[in-house]
Amino acid sequence: MADLAVSTRGLRKTYRTRGRRIVAVESLDLDVPAGGVHAFLGPNGSGKTTTIRMLLGLVHADRGEMAVFGTPVPGRLPAVVGRIGAIVEAPKFFWHFSGRRNLELLAQAIGVDRHQVGVVLGDVGLADRADSEVRTYSLGMRQRLAIAATLLKDPDLLIFDEPTNGLDPAGIREVRSTMRGLADRGKTVLVSSHILAEVQQIADTLSIVARGRLVASGPVDELLSAGGAAPVRVGVADRDAASHLLRGQGWTVSDEGSDLVVTGATSLDVNRVLALAGMYAHELRTERADLEQVFLDLTQTDPTAPTGRRAR
Amino acid sequence: MGRLMRVELRRYLARQAVRWLVVGMVAAVLLTGFAAWRASRPPSEAQLAEAQQQVTLAQADWAQHGAEYMTQCRAQQEQARQTDPSADFQCDRGAPTVESFLPPRQTFAANAYDSLGQVATFVLLLSLIVGATFVAAELSTGAMSTWLTFEPRRGRVFASKAAVASVVTGTAALAVSVLAVGVLWVATAVNHATGQVEAQTLVDLGNGSARIAVAAAGAALLGAGLGFLLRHTAAVIASVIAWFIAIDGILVSGLLQAPRWAAATNLQAWLRAGTTYYQQGPCVTDPLGGLACNPVQKTLPMAAGGLTLVAALAVVAALAWVVFRRRDVA
Ligand SMILES: Nc1ncnc2c1ncn2[C@@H]1O[C@H](COP(=O)(O)OP(=O)(O)OP(=O)(O)O)[C@@H](O)[C@H]1O
Numbered sequence: 330m331a332d333l334a335v336s337t338r339g340l341r342k343t344y345r346t347r348g349r350r351i352v353a354v355e356s357l358d359l360d361v362p363a364g365g366v367h368a369f370l371g372p373n374g375s376g377k378t379t380t381i382r383m384l385l386g387l388v389h390a391d392r393g394e395m396a397v398f399g400t401p402v403p404g405r406l407p408a409v410v411g412r413i414g415a416i417v418e419a420p421k422f423f424w425h426f427s428g429r430r431n432l433e434l435l436a437q438a439i440g441v442d443r444h445q446v447g448v449v450l451g452d453v454g455l456a457d458r459a460d461s462e463v464r465t466y467s468l469g470m471r472q473r474l475a476i477a478a479t480l481l482k483d484p485d486l487l488i489f490d491e492p493t494n495g496l497d498p499a500g501i502r503e504v505r506s507t508m509r510g511l512a513d514r515g516k517t518v519l520v521s522s523h524i525l526a527e528v529q530q531i532a533d534t535l536s537i538v539a540r541g542r543l544v545a546s547g548p549v550d551e552l553l554s555a556g557g558a559a560p561v562r563v564g565v566a567d568r569d570a571a572s573h574l575l576r577g578q579g580w581t582v583s584d585e586g587s588d589l590v591v592t593g594a595t596s597l598d599v600n601r602v603l604a605l606a607g608m609y610a611h612e613l614r615t616e617r618a619d620l621e622q623v624f625l626d627l628t629q630t631d632p633t634a635p636t637g638r639r640a641r
Numbered sequence: 642m643g644r645l646m647r648v649e650l651r652r653y654l655a656r657q658a659v660r661w662l663v664v665g666m667v668a669a670v671l672l673t674g675f676a677a678w679r680a681s682r683p684p685s686e687a688q689l690a691e692a693q694q695q696v697t698l699a700q701a702d703w704a705q706h707g708a709e710y711m712t713q714c715r716a717q718q719e720q721a722r723q724t725d726p727s728a729d730f731q732c733d734r735g736a737p738t739v740e741s742f743l744p745p746r747q748t749f750a751a752n753a754y755d756s757l758g759q760v761a762t763f764v765l766l767l768s769l770i771v772g773a774t775f776v777a778a779e780l781s782t783g784a785m786s787t788w789l790t791f792e793p794r795r796g797r798v799f800a801s802k803a804a805v806a807s808v809v810t811g812t813a814a815l816a817v818s819v820l821a822v823g824v825l826w827v828a829t830a831v832n833h834a835t836g837q838v839e840a841q842t843l844v845d846l847g848n849g850s851a852r853i854a855v856a857a858a859g860a861a862l863l864g865a866g867l868g869f870l871l872r873h874t875a876a877v878i879a880s881v882i883a884w885f886i887a888i889d890g891i892l893v894s895g896l897l898q899a900p901r902w903a904a905a906t907n908l909q910a911w912l913r914a915g916t917t918y919y920q921q922g923p924c925v926t927d928p929l930g931g932l933a934c935n936p937v938q939k940t941l942p943m944a945a946g947g948l949t950l951v952a953a954l955a956v957v958a959a960l961a962w963v964v965f966r967r968r969d970v971a
């Protein structure tokens with residue numbers, strides 16, 4: 330357990346609204362290894378925010394256990410809270426104060442040395458704009474300032490709930506590289522998102538939830554291969570004959586306009602079979618095995634089915 | 642805890658609402674001062690002339706019928722005393738003077754205490770509102786959840802917020818009350834109408850100010866507690882108004898016939914160092930066969946009123962604490 334930054338077992342949370350019970354999180358076993366970026370993925374309403382809020386003691390779990398760096402929470406949260414930095418809300422700053430002044434006020438409030446302010450501003454790459462008023466910042470800069478605020482206590486675990494919401498591509502890139510940089514300096518970053526593409530490049534490990542349940546988790550590359558063989562796109566003159574031939578091999582073939590898409594085989598297999606039958610492909614291309622596809626497949630699986638997939 | 646209190650203090654003072662509180666309180670004081678100045682002005686030339694005219698007529702009348710009036714008055718007083726032994730018709734006032742024909746003039750000595758009471762109503766209302774926004778605004782904007790990620794011990798967060806809200810508001814109210822006394826003094830002194838100010842007058846005013854300050858601290862605490870419970874300032878204000886109308890006015894004083902337990906009665910007892918109220922007395926059948934129920938005047942001492950309020954406040958605070966501890970903070 331010591332090498333886990335976060336772990337939950339059998340976590341459950343239901344909300345009652347107007348007499349109805351909404352299961353937000355159900356039997357969730359989440360493991361976030363210490364070090365690296367862990368993406369916490371799931372479509373809207375899948376329980377990511379609820380899980381994060383439970384970890385931070387803001388929302389009370391109905392059932393289950395949670396630990397942060399091996400310390401049970403929320404029971405002993407005060408003992409580890411100093412090691413956790415989190416953004417749970419769109420951050421609020423004093424508009425007419427500089428970024429530095431804002432952080433100095435916060436540092437004072439939480440009893441952190443003011444010297445630390447310069448350090449964290451450098452960490453998020455805001456050093457050169459630190460003395461401008463916050464109202465002149467771009468959305469991405471404000472988000473980075475919020476990240477800097479969480480760094481004031483020099484935490485080991487950073488929890489960001491959809492930190493790129495509302496940012497443009499440049500802003501997303503800024504925040505993304507900031508997170509990657511933190512992980513490279515030995516911190517654990519737990520970042521939630523409903524868009525896989527946003528975190529795919531920087532995540533080391535990930536967990537995917539759908540309707541409150543874990544459907545997959547593990548290192549990103551393992552999950553990629555668990556997604557099954559990538560489909561192969563084939564362009565041939567005689568599509569009907571080729572289709573018949575490839576199906577005969579037990580592969581799945583679909584006709585997509587001018588091309589055939591074969592799944593269950595590698596491009597090498599496809600090429601060999603066609604060549605042996607005297608057919609030549611004018612196009613042969615492996616579709617990239619995209620995590621996005623894995624993600625979509627997984628989150629569409631019936632979450633009530635007992636076989637949650639775990640690639641680990 | 643000391644650090645938390647400092648944080649909360651800084652936040653409290655940074656709140657826009659707190660500045661408006663101060664502005665509002667000072668405005669109330671100035672208005673009261675203005676009213677006192679108007680009411681203590683010496684009569685104008687025209688008023689004097691008219692009063693002079695009337696008193697001349699009245700004195701002439703008195704010279705003729707004065708003795709007659711006095712005997713009449715005494716007889717009526719005697720009759721009244723059969724039912725009410727304390728009846729006093731002031732039959733020995735003697736000849737009419739010009740003062741009785743002039744509008745009454747306020748003095749500091751006679752009226753400052755009552756004027757301070759008017760300021761108190763306003764101060765308490767503002768204290769309640771500012772205590773409520775201090776908590777409710779943070780809960781509804783999400784500032785509370787951010788703060789809880791830094792300080793997850795909700796007991797401390799609750800206690801530091803409640804303490805800062807009540808202590809700071811109470812202090813502000815004390816300053817405002819003292820300011821009010823000063824303003825009233827100046828307003829009446831300008832008109833040479835301070836009256837016969839005795840040491841006791843000042844002691845009463847000082848004690849009154851202190852009681853307003855304590856009540857304001859309580860009102861802020863009530864606002865904060867209800868803020869934790871209801872999460873919106875408007876909801877807090879609405880529920881307090883609804884309480885005074887529905888529970889206090891209609892239910893407790895009306896249907897239950899128990900004005901002793903109405904919040905307004907207890908508040909009055911605390912602020913005015915004791916109060917009187919009327920309770921329905923025993924009903925008697927009168928000679929004509931009807932039922933006559935005479936209200937009985939009762940007094941509620943200051944301490945009883947204060948303790949009742951403290952008990953009620955403790956209940957609200959405890960409830961707020963339990964709810965805040967258990968509730969999910971969104
Ligand atoms: N305070 C609440 N009261 C009632 N239901 C809630 C509350 N908060 C969340 N829910 C419900 O719980 C479920 C999970 O919500 P949650 O916000 O945790 O999802 P999420 O994965 O963070 O979604 P998103 O990607 O949209 O942020 C949803 O069905 C949501 O409607």
Ligand SMILES: [Mg+2]
Nearest residue numbers: 377378490491
């Ligand atoms: Mg969310």
